[in-house]
Amino acid sequence: MNPFKLNPVPVEKTLRDWKAICPMPYDKHTVDPYTRTRVILMNGTEFEQVWFSHQFSRHSMNNDLRREIALLRRAEQQQQKYVSCLKPMDETILEHTIGYEQLAVDLTAALAKMVPCQNVKNALDFALLEDFDHLYRYANLMDMETGEAAEKLVGGYTEIMPGRPTVSEHRHPHDSIRNFEEPDAELITKLAAGIITAAEQQTMNFYMNAATLYPTEMGRRLYQEIGMIEEQHVSHYGSLMDPRPTWLECLLMHQYTECYLYYSCMENECDARIRDIWARLFEEEVSHLHFAANLLKNFEGTEWQQVIPDGEFPELVCLGSNVDYVRKVLASQAELTALRENYVPVSQLPKDSDFAAYQNIVNQDVAAVPSHEVISRYIGHYGTDYRFETQPNPIEALQNRKADNITVGRTAAVPAGAKR
Numbered sequence: 329m330n331p332f333k334l335n336p337v338p339v340e341k342t343l344r345d346w347k348a349i350c351p352m353p354y355d356k357h358t359v360d361p362y363t364r365t366r367v368i369l370m371n372g373t374e375f376e377q378v379w380f381s382h383q384f385s386r387h388s389m390n391n392d393l394r395r396e397i398a399l400l401r402r403a404e405q406q407q408q409k410y411v412s413c414l415k416p417m418d419e420t421i422l423e424h425t426i427g428y429e430q431l432a433v434d435l436t437a438a439l440a441k442m443v444p445c446q447n448v449k450n451a452l453d454f455a456l457l458e459d460f461d462h463l464y465r466y467a468n469l470m471d472m473e474t475g476e477a478a479e480k481l482v483g484g485y486t487e488i489m490p491g492r493p494t495v496s497e498h499r500h501p502h503d504s505i506r507n508f509e510e511p512d513a514e515l516i517t518k519l520a521a522g523i524i525t526a527a528e529q530q531t532m533n534f535y536m537n538a539a540t541l542y543p544t545e546m547g548r549r550l551y552q553e554i555g556m557i558e559e560q561h562v563s564h565y566g567s568l569m570d571p572r573p574t575w576l577e578c579l580l581m582h583q584y585t586e587c588y589l590y591y592s593c594m595e596n597e598c599d600a601r602i603r604d605i606w607a608r609l610f611e612e613e614v615s616h617l618h619f620a621a622n623l624l625k626n627f628e629g630t631e632w633q634q635v636i637p638d639g640e641f642p643e644l645v646c647l648g649s650n651v652d653y654v655r656k657v658l659a660s661q662a663e664l665t666a667l668r669e670n671y672v673p674v675s676q677l678p679k680d681s682d683f684a685a686y687q688n689i690v691n692q693d694v695a696a697v698p699s700h701e702v703i704s705r706y707i708g709h710y711g712t713d714y715r716f717e718t719q720p721n722p723i724e725a726l727q728n729r730k731a732d733n734i735t736v737g738r739t740a741a742v743p744a745g746a747k748r
Contacts, residue, residue: 336615353416361483365431372530374408432459437650461491479716485649488716494699496737500682503666504563516642532558549698583617592644659722675740703732
């Protein structure tokens with residue numbers, strides 16, 4: 329599929345009236361887990377485009393161009409409102425959060441298996457274990473506060489057990505920056521970097537707001553902590569993106585990414601009604617893509633082929649179960665941490681590392697760290713933690729269900745005087 333070869337309608341024709349931007353939501357009791365995660369993915373993708381568009385406009389001195397961008401942005405805003413309203417009103421913050429974390433795990437794993445660039449794959453594998461652990465923390469909070477089992481929400485497709493413990497994920501900001509991709513990177517590599525950045529950015533923003541809206545003190549603190557890790561992930565993934573393209577070249581890539589994702593969603597959707605929605609939104613994004621290509625040509629004299637030489641979609645991204653892949657990464661990388669642009673076993677960090685200094689600031693008393701406290705409370709009440717495992721955790725130190733691990737990926741680098 330090459331969206332540049334399709335015949336688009338004018339952007340003005342994609343605008344909707346008020347009734348048309350409020351679709352019937354899915355039924356949270358019967359929805360397929362990956363339909364839920366596709367809705368989350370595309371809402372975040374639309375939000376990224378709108379956010380980028382505003383920044384573009386604020387950095388342009390050409391009002392004619394800014395007017396054209398405003399038109400495109402309004403159409404994208406309507407799409408975002410439409411997709412976000414597919415979420416039902418009776419879906420709770422925690423239920424929605426389980427969808428966010430399942431998306432983070434299975435999207436990250438899917439992209440890691442697709443990208444040929446080792447730098448991007450390493451970044452995906454590294455953060456994968458952290459989102460995997462977040463799913464476990466929120467699942468325990470959900471069962472403890474509502475009695476609802478997260479394994480039903482994930483459909484048994486995604487395991488729920490400890491990854492790299494969240495307490496071990498708190499790193500100095502200087503260690504969140506990766507090497508950015510080269511201009512000649514494969515198209516799927518460029519797409520993956522943009523897709524995962526948008527997805528993590530949406531999660532960061534959601535948790536920033538959920539922290540103040542959540543009704544219990546334990547939940548508020550957990551969202552606050554994991555929201556900080558998601559900001560760290562946005563820095564981590566965003567730094568992979570090539571900073572050299574022009575604003576209009578970036579606009580074109582944003583539109584192409586949306587076309588690619590809507591087409592991927594359409595091809596993989598199991599719900600016929602939702603599949604029709606993805607098809608319609610894909611057609612609208614084709615219009616937006618051609619609109620962006622014309623802006624690039626008219627304002628910079630650049631043809632779209634100079635940015636995306638072929639135009640044919642690479643392998644489509646498909647959300648599905650990645651149990652074996654996640655276990656493989658967990659078994660080999662749980663003890664890794666970041667040291668500037670590199671990933672190293674925490675035991676190999678210098679004694680005066682930034683990681684150790686930062687841990688000693690934010691985690692002075694580990695017992696008070698929300699992600700650790702929620703598991704400790706759950707174990708104290710029920711005797712063991714909440715998990716959904718197909719077999720024991722591949723890391724022996726993470727198999728104990730009667731105590732939350734706070735050493736994997738952390739302890740060797742923490743100064744001796746720190747409270748543990």
